[in-house]
Amino acid sequence: MSSGSLDGRALVLAAAKASIAGERLPPLVERAATSLTERLEEYRRSYECVHEDEETAVFLVERGHWASIAEELGFHEREADAIRRAHEEHLLGLGSTLDRRDEFERALDLREAVTVPKGTP
Numbered sequence: 001m002s003s004g005s006l007d008g009r010a011l012v013l014a015a016a017k018a019s020i021a022g023e024r025l026p027p028l029v030e031r032a033a034t035s036l037t038e039r040l041e042e043y044r045r046s047y048e049c050v051h052e053d054e055e056t057a058v059f060l061v062e063r064g065h066w067a068s069i070a071e072e073l074g075f076h077e078r079e080a081d082a083i084r085r086a087h088e089e090h091l092l093g094l095g096s097t098l099d100r101r102d103e104f105e106r107a108l109d110l111r112e113a114v115t116v117p118k119g120t121p
Helices: 008-018 022-038 040-046 065-073 077-098 101-108
Strands: 048-052 056-062 111-117
Touching: 008 022, 008 077, 022 040, 022 065, 022 077, 022 111, 040 056, 040 111, 048 077, 056 077, 065 077, 065 111, 077 101, 077 111, 101 111
Parallel strands: none
Antiparallel strands: 048 056, 056 111
């Protein structure tokens, strides 16, 4: 996913909360997006899709999902935390736009968000 698939505000907040430099996050997000795009059908079969548009599908997944992806892709813990937070912040931003923020906040108490780009990242 180009970092444009995730809300820019989400990237800024995630980088700050995870204590990584803001310019480091977009390349990490793009790298993760390649793996996510390849798994879109798997996500559709296995997880709840809470929002979908022409560019992305947003799923709720089990806690620890991002840690597994990060390990697979060789990300450090802080990088994984930043990417997880970016996806969560993106979902919360969508929630505000769609008047579903409370619902999405409650969901994130139990699960993690994954925004999967459709097509080439």
